[in-house]
Amino acid sequence: MIELQDVTKIYRMGSLDVAALGGVSLTIREGEMAAIMGRSGSGKSTLMNLIGCLDAPTSGRYLLDGEDVGRFGEDRLAAVRNQKVGFVFQTYNLLPRLTALANVELPLLYGNAKDRGRRCLEALRRVGLGDRVNHRPQELSGGEQQRVGIARALVKEPSILLADEPTGNLDSRSSEEIMGILQQLNRDEGITVIIVTHEPEIAGHTGRIVSIRDGLIVDDQTVAEPRQAAVQGMEGAGRGS
Amino acid sequence: MNALIIIRTAISSLGANKLRAGLTLLGIVIGVAAVITLMSIGRGVQATITERIQALGTNLLFVRPGETSSRGVGGGQGSASSLTIEDAYALSESEFTPSISAVAPELGTSAQVVAGRKNTFANITGITPEYEEVRNAPVEFGRFISQGDVDRNATVAVLGYQVAQDLYGFRSPIGQPIRISGRQFEVIGVLEEQGGSSFFSFDDRIMVPITAAYYRLASSRTTQGGISVQTINVKTQGVQVMDSALAEVATILRLRHRITGEDDFTVTSQQETIEALEEATNAFVFFLGAIAGISLLVGGIGIMNIMLVSVTERTREIGIRKAMGAKRRDILLQFVSEATLLSLGGGGVGLFLGWVLSNMLNDRAIIGTSPTQTAFSFDIALLALVVSAAIGLFFGIYPAMRAASLHPIEAFRHE
Numbered sequence: 206m207i208e209l210q211d212v213t214k215i216y217r218m219g220s221l222d223v224a225a226l227g228g229v230s231l232t233i234r235e236g237e238m239a240a241i242m243g244r245s246g247s248g249k250s251t252l253m254n255l256i257g258c259l260d261a262p263t264s265g266r267y268l269l270d271g272e273d274v275g276r277f278g279e280d281r282l283a284a285v286r287n288q289k290v291g292f293v294f295q296t297y298n299l300l301p302r303l304t305a306l307a308n309v310e311l312p313l314l315y316g317n318a319k320d321r322g323r324r325c326l327e328a329l330r331r332v333g334l335g336d337r338v339n340h341r342p343q344e345l346s347g348g349e350q351q352r353v354g355i356a357r358a359l360v361k362e363p364s365i366l367l368a369d370e371p372t373g374n375l376d377s378r379s380s381e382e383i384m385g386i387l388q389q390l391n392r393d394e395g396i397t398v399i400i401v402t403h404e405p406e407i408a409g410h411t412g413r414i415v416s417i418r419d420g421l422i423v424d425d426q427t428v429a430e431p432r433q434a435a436v437q438g439m440e441g442a443g444r445g446s
Numbered sequence: 447m448n449a450l451i452i453i454r455t456a457i458s459s460l461g462a463n464k465l466r467a468g469l470t471l472l473g474i475v476i477g478v479a480a481v482i483t484l485m486s487i488g489r490g491v492q493a494t495i496t497e498r499i500q501a502l503g504t505n506l507l508f509v510r511p512g513e514t515s516s517r518g519v520g521g522g523q524g525s526a527s528s529l530t531i532e533d534a535y536a537l538s539e540s541e542f543t544p545s546i547s548a549v550a551p552e553l554g555t556s557a558q559v560v561a562g563r564k565n566t567f568a569n570i571t572g573i574t575p576e577y578e579e580v581r582n583a584p585v586e587f588g589r590f591i592s593q594g595d596v597d598r599n600a601t602v603a604v605l606g607y608q609v610a611q612d613l614y615g616f617r618s619p620i621g622q623p624i625r626i627s628g629r630q631f632e633v634i635g636v637l638e639e640q641g642g643s644s645f646f647s648f649d650d651r652i653m654v655p656i657t658a659a660y661y662r663l664a665s666s667r668t669t670q671g672g673i674s675v676q677t678i679n680v681k682t683q684g685v686q687v688m689d690s691a692l693a694e695v696a697t698i699l700r701l702r703h704r705i706t707g708e709d710d711f712t713v714t715s716q717q718e719t720i721e722a723l724e725e726a727t728n729a730f731v732f733f734l735g736a737i738a739g740i741s742l743l744v745g746g747i748g749i750m751n752i753m754l755v756s757v758t759e760r761t762r763e764i765g766i767r768k769a770m771g772a773k774r775r776d777i778l779l780q781f782v783s784e785a786t787l788l789s790l791g792g793g794g795v796g797l798f799l800g801w802v803l804s805n806m807l808n809d810r811a812i813i814g815t816s817p818t819q820t821a822f823s824f825d826i827a828l829l830a831l832v833v834s835a836a837i838g839l840f841f842g843i844y845p846a847m848r849a850a851s852l853h854p855i856e857a858f859r860h861e
Contacts, residue, residue: 259769259854279853280773287771298766298858302462314451315771357770 207233207256207365207397212265212275214251214420225251227420228265233413235364238391238398238431240408241415248420250369253401257290257367258282270364287316291358291396295370297350299342299357305329306338309357316361328356332386348379355386365397366390372407384410385434410434456783459756467788470752474792474837475799477742478830482800482822484738487807488731489821495727499720505685506580506716509533509678509695512709528710530672531574531656533702537680538576540698545691547683550580551675553659557627559652561613568609569651570626572659572675580681583648588620588635591655599657603631607639608649626652627663688715739833745792746837753785753845764849765857778850785842786835793834797827 214226225248233239243249254260255267258274261282267275274285291312292298299308309325318324329338332352342350351371358366368387372380388410391398400411408414409432416424460467511528534551537543553572559565577583578590585604595602603624610619610633619633631654640647654663660673682691692713699711757764764777804820811817 254855257769259858280775283768283771283773286769292769298762298769300763300766302458311767312770314455315767315773315776317448361771 206235206268206270207231208266208268209255209262210266210268212255212262212267214248214255214260215263225420226255226262229417229420229422231415231422231425233397233399235397236391236395237413238388238411239400239413239415240411241399241401241417242403242405242408243417244403247417249401249417251420252417253367253369253399256365256399257292258285283315287312287361289364291361291363291366293351293354293358293366293368293371295373297342297347297354297374299350299353301342304339304341305334305345305353305356308342308353309360311357312361318361324360325356328360329353331359332356346379347375348382351375351379351383352386355383355390359390363396365399368398368400370402371400372402372404380407381435388431388434406432452779452783453787455780456787459760459780459784460787466752470748470788471792471795473745473748474742474789474834475745475796477738477745478793478796478834479799479803480738480741481735481833482797482826482830483803483807483820484734485731485826486800486804486820486822487818488727488734489823489826490808490819492724492727492731493821494818495723496720499716499723501582504716504720505682505688507680507682507688507691507695508714508716508719509537509680509699510676510712510714511674512711528703529675529678531675532672533699534574534675534678536702537678537695537698543691543694543698545683545687545694546680548576548580548681550574550576550679550681551656552577552677552679553656553664553673553675554677555659555663557663559609559613560625561619561622564613566609566612568606570659570663571651571653572656572663573653574656577653577679580679581648583653584638585635586638587618588633590635591653596655596657598655599661600655601629601631601658601662602634602655604635604637604653605633606637606647606649606651606653609652610636624652626654629662631658688717742833742837746789746841749785749788749838750841750845752788753781753842754848756784757781757845757849760849761852761857761860764852765854765860768852768854768857774850777852778846781846781849782839782842785846786838789834789838789841790831793831796834797830800830801827 209229209231212226212229213224216223216225229252241249241252251260255262258269258277259282261277262275265275266273269285269289272285274282277285300311306322306325306329309328310321313321313324326335326338329335332355334349334352334356337345337349342353345353366387371387372383375383384407387398387400390396398411400407402408409428412428412431414424414426414428415422509529529551531551534549537546538549551574555570555572556567557570559568573591574596575591575593578585583590586607588604591602591604594600603626605613605619613619613624614622619636622633624631624633637648637653640649656673656675680691680695682688692715695713696709699705700709703710767777801822804822808820809817
C-alpha cells in the first residue's frame, strides 16, 4: 500500500528553488496496476523516485505499507528498495560487463540472500530467458535486455514493480511482450505495478491512469477495460524477437 | 555483502580494464621491489660491518686523549696530547690492573711511501710488539716488530697485505728498502690479508716501531718529553671483566695525571663502538628504505588517481547498485577493496621480484670491492606487504568515500 500525503519535492538549482512536486496526495492499493502519465518535466520522474524510495520528500508524508519511509535516512531507504521495490528502466541499466545471470544477481548481493543461483535462474525463466543466462547485455536484443531488467527487478520478490518508460526504447512487438509480462506479473502474482509513461497506448494497459502536470496531479481515472497485451504469457515471451 | 562476494566483485571490476589495472599495479610492484632490495642490501652491509668488528674481539678498551680546550672552544675528542707511552707501560706493568691482559699503544700518521719506482700514500701506525696480540694482526711473511726494534728506534716496517701488493707485486718485499716520508726503512714482514672494508682493516697500513714513528715521522711533539700516543689499546682478561678493567684504567691514569676534576682522557669499549656503528648503520638502512618508500608513495598516488577516474566512469554503475539496495558501506567497501587488491597484488609481485633481485645481488660487490651478503628476511617481506596493503587502504578510501556519498538519483542522471 502506497500512501502519499501532500508530498512536495523542491530541488535547489544554484540559488533557485525549483518545485518538482507541489503537494501530491496519492494512494495506490496493493495489487493495483497503475500508470503515471505526464510530459517530460511534469514531475512524473520525481514522483517515481519518491515512490521507489530513491529520494526523500521535502515535505509531506509517504507511508509505504504503513511505514513512514519519508523520514528514513539514505541507508534505511536502500534497505527498503532492496526488499520491497523492483525497478525497470527505459535504458535497462544493466551492467555491460556482467552476464544476464550476474546482472539479475545484483539485488541479492545486497541482502544476504541464500540460494542465489537458483533464484536468478528462476527469475530469468519467468521472463522466458532460461536459455540466455550467460549472455552479456550487448549480445541480447533490446527486448531481451529489458526482460533481464524485469528478471532483476523480480528476483527479490518485491511488492512493488516500478517501470520508468519500460518500452521507450523498444519496437512495438517487443513493447507488447514487455507489457504482457508486466500484466501477467500483476494478475498472477499480485505485484503492484506502476508504469511511468507518456504514451497513452502503454498507459491503456493498466487499470488506472494518474496524470500529472507541473508537479500536480490533474487527473486520476480508472480504466474500465484495460487493453490486454497481444503477446500473452511468458511462454510466448520466450520465443519473442 | 560477505567478503567473498566483495572480493569477487573487485576482481571482476579490475578485470574489466586489465591494462589499466596492470599499469597501476606496476607502480606498487616497483616500489615494493625497491624497498625489499634496498633494505636487504642495507641489512647485509650492516651485518658485514658488525661481524668484522666483532671478529677483532669484544674484549678491547680504547683509551684516547681528552679534548683540548682553548677559551672554551673544544678541539674535539683526541685532540689533546695528554697520553704518553709511559701511561701505556704503567697500565701493563701495574700490579693494580688484574683485569688487563695486554696493552698496546699506537700512534698514527700518514705519509708518502716510495719503493723502487712505485709510490703511494699510506697510513703509518707506530706500534709496540703487543699490538700483534691485542689487535690480532698476525704476520704472513717475515716477522713482526720486536721490543728490540722499539728500543733502538729501528727503521723497520711491517706492510699491510694490500700495501705489499701495490708496491712489490708478487716479489717478496722482505729485506727490501722502503722510503717513508723521505726516510729509509727496511721491510721485515707482511701481515696476513684481512679483507673487508678499509675501516677496520690493516691491509692498507704500514706498521713501524712507535719510537720510530714518533722521533722520525711525527710532525708534532710534546714539550713535556715522553712519546705521546693517540690510542692505547687495552686487552682485558675477558668480556665479563670489562667494567673492572675500565675502572682500573681510569684509576691508574687519574693518579698518573694527578686529576682531581675532569678526566683528560676517554675510555671506550669495543662494544660501545659496535653499538655506535650499529646505530649509524641502522640510520643507513632506514635511509635506503625511505628512498625506496618514495617510489611506493608514488605508486600509491597512482592508485588513488586511477580509483578517482574509475569512480567518475562508473557513476552510473554506482547508481544502479544503489537502486538495487546497496548501502553506502557496500559501495565504500567495493571501491576500497579494489584499491587494496591492486596494492596487495602489486605488493605480492613486488615481494617476489625483490626476493629475486636480492638473491641475484647476494655475494656481489655492491659497496667497495668486497662481496656483500644481502639479507632478505621475513620481517622485511611482512613490512612490505603490510605497507602496501595500508597504501591501498589509505589512497583508496577517499575515492571510495566519493563513490559511496553519490546520491542514487544524481548517479542515474550521469551519462
